Amino acid sequence: MPEQAPRRARLLAALALGACTPDPGESPPTSASATTSATTAPTSSPSSLDTTAPSSTTTSSTTDPTTADSSTGPFEPPPPCPFDRTELDLPDDAPEPQVRVLYVLPSDGADEQLDTNDTICNSVLAWSQWLSSQTEGRTLRLDTSAGTLDIGFVRLDLPNAVMHGTSEAFDVDTGFAYVRDRIERELVQMGLLVPHKLYAVYYGGTSQYACGGGAYPPVLIGQVGALYLGGEIPGSSPCGEAPWGQADLVPRYLEYAMLHELVHSLGMVDLLAPHEHSSGHAFDDGEPNPERDLMYAPRPGMKDPPWGVYAPGGLVLDLGRDDYFELPDRSLVDLSRSAFLEPLPADPELPPGW
Numbered sequence: 140m141p142e143q144a145p146r147r148a149r150l151l152a153a154l155a156l157g158a159c160t161p162d163p164g165e166s167p168p169t170s171a172s173a174t175t176s177a178t179t180a181p182t183s184s185p186s187s188l189d190t191t192a193p194s195s196t197t198t199s200s201t202t203d204p205t206t207a208d209s210s211t212g213p214f215e216p217p218p219p220c221p222f223d224r225t226e227l228d229l230p231d232d233a234p235e236p237q238v239r240v241l242y243v244l245p246s247d248g249a250d251e252q253l254d255t256n257d258t259i260c261n262s263v264l265a266w267s268q269w270l271s272s273q274t275e276g277r278t279l280r281l282d283t284s285a286g287t288l289d290i291g292f293v294r295l296d297l298p299n300a301v302m303h304g305t306s307e308a309f310d311v312d313t314g315f316a317y318v319r320d321r322i323e324r325e326l327v328q329m330g331l332l333v334p335h336k337l338y339a340v341y342y343g344g345t346s347q348y349a350c351g352g353g354a355y356p357p358v359l360i361g362q363v364g365a366l367y368l369g370g371e372i373p374g375s376s377p378c379g380e381a382p383w384g385q386a387d388l389v390p391r392y393l394e395y396a397m398l399h400e401l402v403h404s405l406g407m408v409d410l411l412a413p414h415e416h417s418s419g420h421a422f423d424d425g426e427p428n429p430e431r432d433l434m435y436a437p438r439p440g441m442k443d444p445p446w447g448v449y450a451p452g453g454l455v456l457d458l459g460r461d462d463y464f465e466l467p468d469r470s471l472v473d474l475s476r477s478a479f480l481e482p483l484p485a486d487p488e489l490p491p492g493w
């Protein structure tokens with residue numbers, strides 16, 4: 140529509156001016172992600188769209204999403220999990236855009252072998268199958284080699300304390316909010332990123348700011364969506380405390396969080412989507428339980444419920460199907476047209492700005 144471009148330009152300008160800068164006094168547990176105070180330069184932008192700690196850490200089966208829709212839908216058989224550690228990106232089975240999974244540790248981080256003991260693999264298969272169940276069999280294309288999920292291992296040169304950050308400043312070198320940016324910067328410097336891949340990083344380090352972060356193109360271009368497995372936000376339970384990476388492949392907090400960050404990193408929720416707020420999140424006030432949306436975040440200053448990852452039935456991809464999946468408005472970023480989807484859509488699109 141004709142007005143879309145100017146409105147988008149105004150919104151982007153507003154973001155660039157810091158209109159969405161988080162209130163420094165805002166406490167992470169109640170503000171969910173909404174942290175992008177994006178500036179125009181991606182390298183100095185804040186890290187992103189971050190996932191806060193689980194609002195409920197109950198591990199009892201009564202509230203686990205064990206009745207999630209993950210058991211329905213026409214799935215491809217999932218790729219097997221790898222046995223052996225590799226630091227190399229093994230030969231790809233597909234040439235199309237794909238999600239590469241990495242287990243990344245700071246130089247002094249404890250190696251829990253999560254890349255070879257099936258934990259990360261199970262986590263990936265859980266969110267992948269959940270997405271497939273929501274999309275009639277479509278999911279993000281995973282990096283596989285000879286049919287096996289290709290999980291890379293990376294030991295960074297920097298210790299956890301440096302990666303963690305030391306200040307509240309909006310500074311990519313020291314800011315607590317920039318863990319994702321520093322991970323991406325280190326991976327770039329190590330020559331580990333290739334242009335047509337999005338990276339799902341399971342990072343075995345800490346953060347006091349969030350449980351994860353993603354890019355948000357075109358405002359914040361980036362190739363890394365990350366979970367901070369050692370994250371601990373004051374006032375919240377540890378990010379990795381709830382079970383995750385389970386063999387039952389039922390998605391739980393960290394699985395949903397990883398997919399949430401990857402969807403952000405593909406450019407959603409579009410700033411012009413009807414229920415978008417806080418730089419890429421959805422609050423669909425036309426739905427009875429807006430907190431069950433994959434891209435939900437509580438609205439700043441409102442008494443919105445915590446993310447519904449423990450709701451019976453789990454989360455839903457784009458409640459109402461009007462913000463980021465199978466949209467009639469083709470000017471909006473839409474996961475159903477993403478070139479990262481498998482099978483490849485008829486009119487595949489890369490994330491805006493890629």
Ligand SMILES: [Zn+2]
Pocket residue numbers: 172173188189190399403419420436
């Ligand atoms: Zn988010």
